Amino acid sequence: MEIINFFDSDRQAHWLEEILKSDWRAGAFLHRLLSDGTFFEAVGKGSKVLMLTDGDELISYCTYAQKDDIQPTELSPWVGFVYTFPKHRGNRYAGLLFDKVKSLAVDEGVREVYLSTNHIGLYEKYGFEYMTIMNDMDGEPSRIYVKRIL
Numbered sequence: 001m002e003i004i005n006f007f008d009s010d011r012q013a014h015w016l017e018e019i020l021k022s023d024w025r026a027g028a029f030l031h032r033l034l035s036d037g038t039f040f041e042a043v044g045k046g047s048k049v050l051m052l053t054d055g056d057e058l059i060s061y062c063t064y065a066q067k068d069d070i071q072p073t074e075l076s077p078w079v080g081f082v083y084t085f086p087k088h089r090g091n092r093y094a095g096l097l098f099d100k101v102k103s104l105a106v107d108e109g110v111r112e113v114y115l116s117t118n119h120i121g122l123y124e125k126y127g128f129e130y131m132t133i134m135n136d137m138d139g140e141p142s143r144i145y146v147k148r149i150l
Contacts, residue, residue: 001059003100006034006049015051018058022083030063030081043067043080048104050097060084060093064101069136070116070144077105079115079147098126098147105149115145 006015012034020031030049033039040047044066052060061083068078079101084093105113115128116136120143124130128145136142 001052001054001096003050003052003096006051014056015058018051019061021058022085024083026081027083043078044076049081050100052093052096058085059088060097062094062097062101064104064113068114068116069138070114070134070142071137073134075114075144077110077113079113082115082117092125095126102147102149109150111148111150113147113149115147116142117145118143 006012009015016031016034019027019034022028030039033042034049039049043063047063047065047067049061049063051058061081063078063080065078065080066076068080070078079098082094082097101113114131115123116134117123123145126147128147131144131146133141134144
């Protein structure tokens with residue numbers, strides 16, 4: 001298995017098709033942002049789409065981005081679009097992506113990363129701590145988690 005950044009891949013068309021296979025509305029939204037070239041406009045320059053792959057198969061993915069669905073906010077950076085394909089769930093593969101996020105954050109001198117979700121009991125397993133509730137861009141309440149890096 002290998003973690004690659006979508007933007008560093010010379011097989012972006014393949015990975016776009018893999019992302020589109022996710023059975024999740026946000027996966028389709030990520031696909032659209034990447035396909036129509038508005039990803040960086042939506043989540044900030046320098047943001048990454050990290051993909052855990054096994055050969056040609058996409059196992060899990062997430063973004064490491066300046067912005068997410070909680071805007072406007074001073075909080076940054078964000079882990080977003082976290083998804084593991086159903087047949088691979090239960091293996092803690094998202095944790096491998098979070099380890100990569102931590103490595104990137106350390107390299108950037110980032111002290112904390114944030115995550116917006118409505119899941120309870122999932123991200124705590126990976127060291128995220130509940131922080132507060134904030135409204136997302138649709139005005140819906142979302143749980144905000146923080147993971148301390150440094």
